[in-house]
Amino acid sequence: MTDADIRARLNTLKAELEAMDHSSEESRGTVELDQSRVGRLSRMDALQGQAMNQAIAARRRQALQKVEAALQRLDEGEYGYCVRCGEEISPKRLDLDPAAALCTDCTSGKG
Template identity: 35%
Template sequence: MSPDLATIRARLSDRRAQLLAHVASLEADLGQPMEADFAEQAVEREDDEALDRLSRVELAEIGQIDRAIERIDQGAYGVCIECGEPIAPARLAALPEAAMCMECATGR
């Protein structure tokens, strides 16, 4: 594995660990008992819905990171999974877990 790929893999792994820790924190918050006051319960339910949505978004990002790490390990990182062309370095710098080139990602 080239030094650049090793660095990218390490950054992805670090981001994955951060997301997992945050998801665990969100799940702990969601597991807290409700207040006795009905008005407070309504606010807590809204908060719980927002936390649940955030958790789902972060879990999806973890999945994208896992697939990017697999592509690195398989030697396929930086190659579009749709067309097989290289993904622009600027795109990978901005979104290291990108699996598609801009053309395929935008459907052009």
């Protein structure tokens, strides 16, 4: 896979993550607590849904940071090498997760 292919794949992944984050902004917003309009259980459900959506958004932001870091490694000529040990990351691993920063050994704690 060429650098251009990798960059295109990472940019597509980045755009998808940003679009999902933008489309879920409303679900992470403030929950209305007006008892005359919303019952207690409905508010509890809304608060729980809000908390779950905020956690999902946090994981999405982490994934976005991983993608941006991978793009930076690509710019620096370091893409495909483990950031911990410097060994080459398996092409199969990069195919599954193009933003992977660690080799299999370092991910599992062996490296």
